[in-house]
Amino acid sequence: MDFTLDPTIDGVRRRVRAFVDERLIPLEADRANYDEHENVREDVLGTMRSAARAEGLWALQTPTSRGGGGLPFVGMAACYEEMNRSIFGPATFNSAAPDDGNMMVLERVGTEAQKTRWLQPIVDGRVRSAFVMTEPHPGGGSDPAMISTTAERRGGKWVVHGHKWFITGAAAAAHFLLIARTSGDARKGHTAFMFHRDAPGWRLLRRIPVMGPEEHGGHGELVLEGLEIPDEDRLLGVGDGLKVAQIRLGPARLTHCMRWLGLARRSLEIAGAYTGMRMSGGKRLAERESVQLLMGEAALQVRIGRLLVMHAASKLDAGAMARNELSMAKVHVADALHRAVDTAIQLNGGRGYSKDTPLEWIYRYARQARLVDGASEVHRMVIARHLSDSPEAFFDWNHLDPPKRPGGG
Numbered sequence: 207m208d209f210t211l212d213p214t215i216d217g218v219r220r221r222v223r224a225f226v227d228e229r230l231i232p233l234e235a236d237r238a239n240y241d242e243h244e245n246v247r248e249d250v251l252g253t254m255r256s257a258a259r260a261e262g263l264w265a266l267q268t269p270t271s272r273g274g275g276g277l278p279f280v281g282m283a284a285c286y287e288e289m290n291r292s293i294f295g296p297a298t299f300n301s302a303a304p305d306d307g308n309m310m311v312l313e314r315v316g317t318e319a320q321k322t323r324w325l326q327p328i329v330d331g332r333v334r335s336a337f338v339m340t341e342p343h344p345g346g347g348s349d350p351a352m353i354s355t356t357a358e359r360r361g362g363k364w365v366v367h368g369h370k371w372f373i374t375g376a377a378a379a380a381h382f383l384l385i386a387r388t389s390g391d392a393r394k395g396h397t398a399f400m401f402h403r404d405a406p407g408w409r410l411l412r413r414i415p416v417m418g419p420e421e422h423g424g425h426g427e428l429v430l431e432g433l434e435i436p437d438e439d440r441l442l443g444v445g446d447g448l449k450v451a452q453i454r455l456g457p458a459r460l461t462h463c464m465r466w467l468g469l470a471r472r473s474l475e476i477a478g479a480y481t482g483m484r485m486s487g488g489k490r491l492a493e494r495e496s497v498q499l500l501m502g503e504a505a506l507q508v509r510i511g512r513l514l515v516m517h518a519a520s521k522l523d524a525g526a527m528a529r530n531e532l533s534m535a536k537v538h539v540a541d542a543l544h545r546a547v548d549t550a551i552q553l554n555g556g557r558g559y560s561k562d563t564p565l566e567w568i569y570r571y572a573r574q575a576r577l578v579d580g581a582s583e584v585h586r587m588v589i590a591r592h593l594s595d596s597p598e599a600f601f602d603w604n605h606l607d608p609p610k611r612p613g614g615g
């Protein structure tokens with residue numbers, strides 16, 4: 207078993223790291239570089255995006271033929287972690303949610319015409335996108351089978367009625383990936399569609415106020431009231447909506463984890479720098495055993511998270527769905543991020559609670575990690591189900607879910 211990183215991937219990782227250190231982290235200290243939703247200001251982001259693209263560090267998750275970096279999941283894991291050592295990183299490299307997950311799923315399921323129309327502009331950074339699935343009560347949330355937004359076929363088009371919320375990026379997105387109900391069938395009753403911001407028949411009811419800093423475009427509540435979608439903008443077959451959602455959410459969960467590891471590492475870096483210089487009772491804080499125990503435990507959890515992420519990434523690269531591995535990584539890394547940033551705030555004393563460091567930003571942002579793309583409770587249930595379905599497969603070193611098909615993929 208080889209835990210070393212491929213030299214080519216490591217080369218990209220080093221370049222991402224240098225860019226983050228030299229170009230992005232210095233920007234974070236100046237409040238003037240933030241927008242009113244506590245994210246990087248659009249014009250500052252534009253400049254940084256041009257610089258990242260000029261250095262060939264753009265959309266690393268998409269194929270080189272499309273203008274991206276063509277990295278496998280294992281390579282993404284190494285690079286995304288470096289990216290999100292800055293809170294401005296993922297957006298700069300065009301690897302932020304939800305565009306990141308939307309690009310990956312469109313690459314997988316889109317026809318060539320759909321990729322040209324819906325995917326390429328996101329890869330190019332010309333538009334942003336959103337993933338439209340979650341609904342308020344009594345619609346679908348943790349249980350997507352409860353999705354009640356309907357798409358009704360009328361001739362060559364679909365007419366959509368419904369209500370969605372927590373749609374990240376909705377106020378800034380142009381391309382929307384929608385999951386709607388097209389029949390009463392529990393498993394094959396949903397279908398996935400693309401629609402454009404300018405299509406009539408839907409509106410942004412509000413931008414939901416949240417506790418954390420916001421992605422560009424915030425988290426929107428949408429009303430769909432007669433939105434018309436041509437059949438050519440349907441993804442995969444009628445009834446394949448939950449399949450599309452699974453194909454999207456699996457890798458997108460993992461890229462969340464990759465980024466969160468970066469935020470966790472940055473938190474520990476800030477804590478390490480402060481405890482390394484700050485004196486108390488004639489000793490540096492870092493020399494105190496109680497401080498070492500806190501730092502050691504937080505760092506341990508981050509490293510466990512990285513192993514889980516790399517394991518899931520290698521399974522995805524081998525063609526598996528890796529549902530169990532993705533759930534384990536998601537639960538653990540969400541908690542590891544909390545532990546790291548909470549520890550860092552504690553060890554920075556009053557400074558940790560201030561806005562003089564990005565720790566309070568990361569702390570508020572981190573809270574969503576246990577909720578988005580499946581609450582931790584739901585993922586723990588998935589893990590338990592895999593264990594009870596087949597304890598042997600659960601602990602099998604070479605288990606692939608589903609089994610690898612001849613010819614790979």
Ligand SMILES: Cc1cc2nc3c(=O)[nH]c(=O)nc-3n(C[C@H](O)[C@H](O)[C@H](O)COP(=O)(O)OP(=O)(O)OC[C@H]3O[C@@H](n4cnc5c(N)ncnc54)[C@H](O)[C@@H]3O)c2cc1C
Nearest residue numbers: 337338339340347348372373374574577578579580581583
């Ligand atoms: C910041 C943020 C961004 C988001 N972005 C998007 C987006 O871009 N697109 C999108 O479609 N959605 C998005 N969501 C929605 C997110 O995916 C859902 O909030 C999440 O899946 C949980 O669904 P819910 O909110 O309906 O919770 P509910 O289903 O109402 O569940 C509430 C709580 O009950 C518990 N629970 C639920 N089911 C079970 C169970 N079976 N067993 C045990 N406990 C259970 C969990 O603790 C859960 O947190 C976002 C949410 C947040 C907070």
